[in-house]
Amino acid sequence: MLAGHAAIRDDEIDARPAADDGRRTAQLEHRAGQAATAHRQHRARRRRGARPTARIGPPGCWIAAHAPIRGFPHNRDASQAARSGITRVDGGARSPVPGRQTPTSCCPIAVEERLVSGCYSLNTGACRGRSMNIEDFVKLRPYAYHTTAADNLALIRHARAIESTRRLFERSGQGSAATLRERRKGPLVLVVDGQPLRIRDQQPLHAGNIAFEPGWDMPRFVAHLNGFAFFWPGDQRGPIGYGSNHFDRYADAGESLIVLRVATRALFARNRERAIRFSNCNSGSPRMSNGKPRRRGDSTFSVADAFSGTPGQVKEIVIEDIALLPPEVEFAAALEGPWQLL
Structure with missing residues (x-):
């Protein structure tokens, strides 16, 4: 089920049209760069015991910037999402990488659930478009x-x-x-x-x-x-x-x-x-x-x-x-x- 940041109920679907692909790609690259910077800052803060998250994107959307991306080694950062062509894809549209699709997230960057873990819609409290991590649940x-x-x-x-x-x-x-x-x-x-x-x-x-x-x-x-x-x-x-x-x-x-x-x-x-x-x-x-x-x-x-x-x-x-x-x-x-x- 897809959801965005608009004030919708938890049983509704965000049917807003997709934005221009080029603009989404540029937005992804910009935000992925922010995530990478926040990741480096987090690593320094973590050594001092500081909070391990950074605020990126629209209000109400928190991204754990230090979290790994599926398919990437744990020591790589979120900027690789942009270099790999991972974008927000509304309605199942194709991403810039031929034959590759990614789910829509409530965040502007639709990457693996661990990257957007802790991301909530202000209205529903849910980050749709990602799966639940069983280990986190246990x-x-x-x-x-x-x-x-x-x-x-x-x-x-x-x-x-x-x-x-x-x-x-x-x-x-x-x-x-x-x-x-x-x-x-x-x-x-x-x-x-x-x-x-x-x-x-x-x-x-x-x-x-x-x-x-x-x-x-x-x-x-x-x-x-x-x-x-x-x-x-x-x-x-x-x-x-x-x-x-x-x-x-x-x-x-x-x-x-x-x-x-x-x-x-x-x-x-x-x-x-x-x-x-x-x-x-x-x-x-x-x-x-x-x-x-x-x-x-x-x-x-x-x-x-x-x-x-x-x-x-x-x-x-x-x-x-x-x-x-x-x-x-x-x-x-x-x-x-x-x-x-x-």
Whole structure:
């Protein structure tokens, strides 16, 4: 998805026409030169413990001038972007180098994500046109959390996995294709391998708060959600606010809960063969934004290479069908612990 510096919503696309190629190339060369100068200044400041970023380009756009460019050795600077013909390319237009294309960034210089890491649109807080660095995400969110009913602990312990609702319906023999497309107004109880299992309601999923993407509607989106195992990103202190609010909602209603906590790196390693995706929203609880519904559909979940936000903008981690749990997963009856191995 492309985005510029204009005040647009996070679900809009900047459709402004591309500028003249020659002018863009000259602009790139000028700004890449600035980046190179800032890089040399940064290296000197870093030895003195100064801040490692330089402000380049339009207001609201910060570029980590010392960061490497994809394909270049780490000791080279941003001026090589200009010498290599990397330019901003709007709408997939060709760059000066035959056969080469680069994604559009919210910055005037569309280079690899590490160069524009930390670049935000003033309105959306996102730098679109770049992929998310998984290593940065793991460092920021070293733990992932999953909240479920206490009754489900025995089955999770036996399976060593968090299974999607679709998979649990199939294993119980109690569901159908129609059931998986119906929004749950309350919790359901299934029996899987002789164990009772509580399936969470979907009360916060209000159609009036959703602007469905073309080809999507509520039944399709409900079925889509039912195909994933969900985790809240977090750190040692607990999940992000969405996760703690989710826990509080059911705890305040008197439900007995457990929380699973797993190291993010270990979770990803255990599920390296599976589709791991990220969302920048609470997918099952859409809220109106400035009086307008929120977008839901194909773009709700993205793999890291397609996720256009920053690690801090990830609100959910989802794994398709089943999330296998590593040996070191822990559980507790409260977000603050105490924790014990599963």
